[in-house]
Amino acid sequence: GENVEQHPSTLSVQEGDSAVIKCTYSDSASNYFPWYKQELGKGPQLIIDIRSNVGEKKDQRIAVTLNKTAKHFSLHITETQPEDSAVYFCAAKATNAGKSTFGDGTTLTVKP
Amino acid sequence: GAVVSQHPSRVICKSGTSVKIECRSLDFQATTMFWYRQFPKQSLMLMATSNEGSKATYEQGVEKDKFLINHASLTLSTLTVTSAHPEDSSFYICSARVPGQPYGYTFGSGTRLTVV
Numbered sequence: 275g276e277n278v279e280q281h282p283s284t285l286s287v288q289e290g291d292s293a294v295i296k297c298t299y300s301d302s303a304s305n306y307f308p309w310y311k312q313e314l315g316k317g318p319q320l321i322i323d324i325r326s327n328v329g330e331k332k333d334q335r336i337a338v339t340l341n342k343t344a345k346h347f348s349l350h351i352t353e354t355q356p357e358d359s360a361v362y363f364c365a366a367k368a369t370n371a372g373k374s375t376f377g378d379g380t381t382l383t384v385k386p
Numbered sequence: 387g388a389v390v391s392q393h394p395s396r397v398i399c400k401s402g403t404s405v406k407i408e409c410r411s412l413d414f415q416a417t418t419m420f421w422y423r424q425f426p427k428q429s430l431m432l433m434a435t436s437n438e439g440s441k442a443t444y445e446q447g448v449e450k451d452k453f454l455i456n457h458a459s460l461t462l463s464t465l466t467v468t469s470a471h472p473e474d475s476s477f478y479i480c481s482a483r484v485p486g487q488p489y490g491y492t493f494g495s496g497t498r499l500t501v502v
Contacts, residue, residue, distance in 0.1 A: 310493075317392070318430070363429060372443075373420065374491070377437035379431045380459045 276301040278366050280377025288385050293354050295380045297364035298346040304366040307347045308374070309338060312361045321362075322349070354384045388484040392494030399470055399501055401487045407497045409480035412426070415460035416482035420498045421453075424477040436463050468502040 277300040287293050292311040299307075324331045324338045324347065330351035332363035333339050335354075351358055367374040379385050389412040400407050409419060417438050419501040436442040436457035442448050452474075453467040463482075467474055478497045484490035 295500050308491075315395075315496070315498065317481075317496040319493065320491070372418070372435055377430045379427075381427070 276368070276371070278364060278375045278376040278377045280375050280380060281310065282380060283378065284381045284383070286385065287354050288380055289354060289356060290350050291354055293349075293351045293358070293382055293384075294386045295349045295362055295364070295382070296346060297348070297377050298344075298372045299366040299375075301368060302345065303368040303370070304375075305369055306374075307338070307340060308365050308367075309336075309349045310363045310365065312363065312379075314360075318363060343370070351382075354382075356386050358382060359384045370386055385386075388482070388490070388492045390416070390492050390494040391479060392480055394421060395495060396409050396495060397499045397500070399499070401471055402434040402469055404466055404468045405470055405499060407464075407467075407478055407499075408482075409463050410495045411461045412422040413483050414485055416463065417460060417485070419457055419463035420483075421455060421463075422481065424479060424496075426477075430475055430479065433465075442485070447461050447486075452488055467499065470499070473500045475501045479497045 280297045308323035311321045312318040323336050324340050335351045335352050361379045363379050364377040366375040391410045419436045421433045433448045434442045434444045435456045437456050442455040457463040480494040481491050
C-alpha cells in the first residue's frame, strides 16, 4: 500500500517568513496530492491540491510543488501570518484507490 | 461549496453506553463516506468506508461490531460506538466524496468523544 512521510513534525516561523513542509510517497500510482489545514478541534480543510500532470500550483500565498520522479511534494506558505498556525496534513491518492493516505501532520506555529 | 455537517461536536458518555455520531451532506448526495479516528497530535486513521445502501468496508484491526456504520441514505451516514470504553475516547471525523470531483473530498467538523 501507499506510505506517506511528512516532515517536519513541528515548524515555528516568524510572521512574514516562509514555511515549507515536505512529503514523500511510495506508490508511483498515486496521482493526486491534497494538502489540508486542521485547526484545533476542527475537521481538516482542503487548502490546495495538485495532480500528477502538473509540477506546480499556486493560490495566493500558498503553493505546492510536485516531483514525480523523486516521489515528493511540498507545501510552501509565503508571508506567513499568525492565523496560518495550525496542523497541516499532506495526502496521496491513486485514481483507483478508494481512500487517501495521510502524512503524520506538521504543527506550524507562526510567531507574531 | 459541498458541506458535511457533523454532530455532535462533543459528547461525554459513561462506559458501557453507546454513542451515535451523524454526518449529513447538506447540498450534495454523498454516495461514499469515510470515517476517521484521530488521536491527539496524530494523523487521521481511516476506520471504514461506507457506500449508500451497502455494508461498510472496515480497515484491518477495526472492530465491525463495535463501530457500527449505517449509510441508509444519500445524505446521512452514522457511526455508532457501542459499549464505549475509555480507550474509545478520540476525535472522530467523517469525509464525503463530492460528486463530479473524482478527487474531491470534504470533511465534517469532527466529534470529540470522551468516555468516562
